[in-house]
């Protein structure tokens with residue numbers, strides 16, 4: 540079976556390629572390398588001993604996108620490609636709407652033309668907005684609080700309309716919580732461009748000496764230690780969740796959303812202390828004021844994915860810290 544992975548050179552995409560290749564799937568990666576490096580694909584081939592067919596293509600380039608469907612028999616698509624910085628999306632919303640939404644529409648239109656109607660979409664817990672109640676289930680109210688989150692929300696609605704117009708589609712909307720960690724080989728991992736926005740890459744860059752100290756955004760939240768609580772999930776568990784979702788979409792039609800989280804909430808300082816404990820590396824930090832838009836607590840109720848996808852997160856916070864550190868310490872400058 541042959542799977543097209545858009546954004547397959549990225550953090551979650553590359554980890555998903557490893558899982559699929561190890562299971563014997565043919566993998567075709569389409570990536571414009573705007574926020575990733577082709578080296579990650581070489582590393583995935585190294586880990587698995589398998590070849591990847593790679594196309595350096597932008598989803599907005601319909602002519603070359605069609606060529607991929609003409610040249611390959613594609614059974615399903617896992618769609619990761621998209622801009623993903625919350626902060627940047629506030630500054631350049633039109634770029635985010637055009638890139639993420641128009642790109643997805645062109646992809647789905649070409650899929651329909653070539654009768655490929657099995658799709659897994661990389662959504663995000665950000666579609667839940669400022670949650671009132673935790674843990675969060677899939678029927679919690681949806682409301683994005685930034686243009687990036689709105690692209691995810693709008694695309695989910697577009698895909699529902701697409702399914703309602705053609706019931707042959709089979710679509711899984713995977714809502715990720717906070718993916719961290721790396722493959723146990725230390726060969727692939729998170730490689731943010733510039734200063735990391737997210738917590739774990741910031742921690743590992745402080746530990747490896749690239750950054751001076753961590754700024755903890757607020758310790759006056761209504762949580763056990765005052766710092767933000769999140770559902771950190773190992774990126775390999777997340778990748779395995781995509782394989783389980785693929786199994787489902789291949790034998791059914793319909794559209795369903797699934798939370799991919801552990802169901803456990805840990806605070807910023809829980810993560811810092813766990814990282815220091817398992818790696819022996821100090822992470823100096825200072826408490827600064829809250830980051831606008833942050834919520835106090837966000838963690839998943841993963842029972843729907845557990846039951847319907849037969850998927851369970853297996854790796855704990857110590858695994859996530861150890862694996863993230865192995866990647867960062869082996870690759871202080873990422874894939875450069």
Ligand code: WQD
Pocket residue numbers: 623625662663664665715716717718736737738739741753754755756757766767768769807830833
């Ligand atoms: C986690 C916690 C911060 C950095 C974001 C996106 C979401 C998804 C995952 C794409 C919060 C604190 C962070 C730092 C800190 N991405 N923090 N110092 O905001 O939960 O989710 O990434 O889908 O859409 O919103 O993740 O890692 O940025 O923050 O104190 O330097 O760490 O306040 O409590 P977040 P994060």
